Amino acid sequence: MSYFNEVSKIKFEGATSKNPLAFKVYNSEEIIMGKTMKEHLRFAMSYWHTLTGEGTDPFGNATMERSWNDLSPMDKAKARVEAGFEFMEKLGIEYFCFHDKDIAPEAETLEEYQKNLDIIVDVIEKEMKRTGIKLLWGTSNMFSHPRFMHGAATSCSADVFAYSAAQTKKAMEITKRLGGEGYVFWGGREGYETLLNTDMGLELDNLGRFLQMAVDYAKEIGFTGQFYIEPKPKEPTKHQYDFDTTTVLGFLRKYNLQDKFKMNIEANHATLAGHTFQHELNVARINGVFGSVDANQGDMLLGWDTDQFPTNIYDSVLAMYEVLKAGGFTTGGLNFDAKVRRGSFEVEDLFLGYIAGMDTFAKGLKIAAKLLEDKVFENFVEERYSSYTTGIGKDIVEGKVGFKELSDYALKNGVQKLKSGKQEMLETILNQYIYN
Ligand code: XUL
Ligand code: CO
Numbered sequence: 001m002s003y004f005n006e007v008s009k010i011k012f013e014g015a016t017s018k019n020p021l022a023f024k025v026y027n028s029e030e031i032i033m034g035k036t037m038k039e040h041l042r043f044a045m046s047y048w049h050t051l052t053g054e055g056t057d058p059f060g061n062a063t064m065e066r067s068w069n070d071l072s073p074m075d076k077a078k079a080r081v082e083a084g085f086e087f088m089e090k091l092g093i094e095y096f097c098f099h100d101k102d103i104a105p106e107a108e109t110l111e112e113y114q115k116n117l118d119i120i121v122d123v124i125e126k127e128m129k130r131t132g133i134k135l136l137w138g139t140s141n142m143f144s145h146p147r148f149m150h151g152a153a154t155s156c157s158a159d160v161f162a163y164s165a166a167q168t169k170k171a172m173e174i175t176k177r178l179g180g181e182g183y184v185f186w187g188g189r190e191g192y193e194t195l196l197n198t199d200m201g202l203e204l205d206n207l208g209r210f211l212q213m214a215v216d217y218a219k220e221i222g223f224t225g226q227f228y229i230e231p232k233p234k235e236p237t238k239h240q241y242d243f244d245t246t247t248v249l250g251f252l253r254k255y256n257l258q259d260k261f262k263m264n265i266e267a268n269h270a271t272l273a274g275h276t277f278q279h280e281l282n283v284a285r286i287n288g289v290f291g292s293v294d295a296n297q298g299d300m301l302l303g304w305d306t307d308q309f310p311t312n313i314y315d316s317v318l319a320m321y322e323v324l325k326a327g328g329f330t331t332g333g334l335n336f337d338a339k340v341r342r343g344s345f346e347v348e349d350l351f352l353g354y355i356a357g358m359d360t361f362a363k364g365l366k367i368a369a370k371l372l373e374d375k376v377f378e379n380f381v382e383e384r385y386s387s388y389t390t391g392i393g394k395d396i397v398e399g400k401v402g403f404k405e406l407s408d409y410a411l412k413n414g415v416q417k418l419k420s421g422k423q424e425m426l427e428t429i430l431n432q433y434i435y436n
Pocket of ligand 1: 184232305
């Protein structure tokens with residue numbers, strides 16, 4: 001049985017192809033800097049946007065035309081598994097990511113819900129065996145249900161804290177069972193609306209306690225996948241605790257969790273925090289916590305998380321530049337946390353969205369590799385900071401001098417003539433690499 005009869009396997013046809021259902025750049029086996037494109041990019045399908053997303057928004061109902069729409073909840077869940085694996089096979093995507101709530105329907109009790117999960121996990125496991133497709137990461141949705149209205153691990157209710165622990169415990173077990181290479185914590189409602197009713201100190205301590213419990217439980221069950229935190233500054237709560245990578249680093253260090261977590265950086269979350277995508281990747285890299293990426297893009301004219309398929313070549317070049325500089329993905333990958341627009345309701349649009357994103361990142365990879373091979377920015381940056389490699393600069397870096405010695409030096413030498421930062425020249429060179 002096929003869910004996507006109208007679309008056959010997506011092939012690489014090259015730059016001159018006019019076929020919308022073909023890759024123009026992404027050629028999975030092409031070698032770039034010693035690795036195939038697919039090894040570099042490790043594309044993943046987001047279960048939620050791709051299979052459970054229905055096109056609702058605060059003003060309107062579902063729009064997506066899907067063959068499973070009218071099935072009963074459990075049959076729908078099973079159909080979505082089969083459809084998802086057919087979709088990934090057709091696109092040549094080798095990984096997927098999911099929330100517990102994406103794969104199985106809610107039930108009256110936690111116990112019943114967990115039974116539903118087990119039934120669907122059996123189907124997923126079968127499809128994974130059949131196709132060789134792997135789980136990049138799992139996570140648990142602790143933000144949609146009304147019980148999480150005040151948060152999950154940061155809820156004012158200890159019952160909700162306990163419920164969240166039960167849900168995460170089960171989601172970790174499923175992720176382990178499916179061989180997941182990672183586990184993501186995105187604090188959906190871990191934040192607050194007003195300090196008039198919030199004990200922020202206790203909430204943050206509880207979040208620290210919760211994550212430590214997750215680390216302990218992973219050890220107990222032998223889950224060796226990588227833990228990630230996915231920073232986001234706002235939405236749904238006004239003040240999300242995991243604002244950006246720098247904030248998360250401070251949090252992890254306070255609760256002594258810095259060695260256990262890496263970052264899952266999402267492009268549109270970076271921009272909502274007032275940063276570029278490249279900035280967040282860079283902060284993760286220089287702090288040794290670069291992990292995985294949720295690839296998407298926002299709309300600069302809108303202040304919310306639009307989760308669009310990434311098509312901005314400039315951003316994808318600079319993102320892949322950071323990924324390559326970080327040594328590439330190990331456990332992580334490029335998960336398209338992106339959804340088709342509400343008006344793009346046909347099944348074909350799902351394929352077109354992924355093709356757009358995969359081609360954009362493939363092109364980004366190619367250009368970033370060239371920039372690195374030619375050491376375009378490296379040579380310039382090296383020269384720009386060369387005063388720290390000899391003389392007084394070397395003494396500063398090596399910790400050999402303090403204010404007294406530096407004051408003596410400044411009194412004697414003053415400041416040598418500075419050099420231009422040449423930003424316009426560098427931006428022009430970057431454009432040249434993109435054009436060619
Ligand atoms: C929300 C978001 C989530 C996480 C996983 O903005 O990005 O889908 O990626 O919970
Ligand atoms: Co995300």
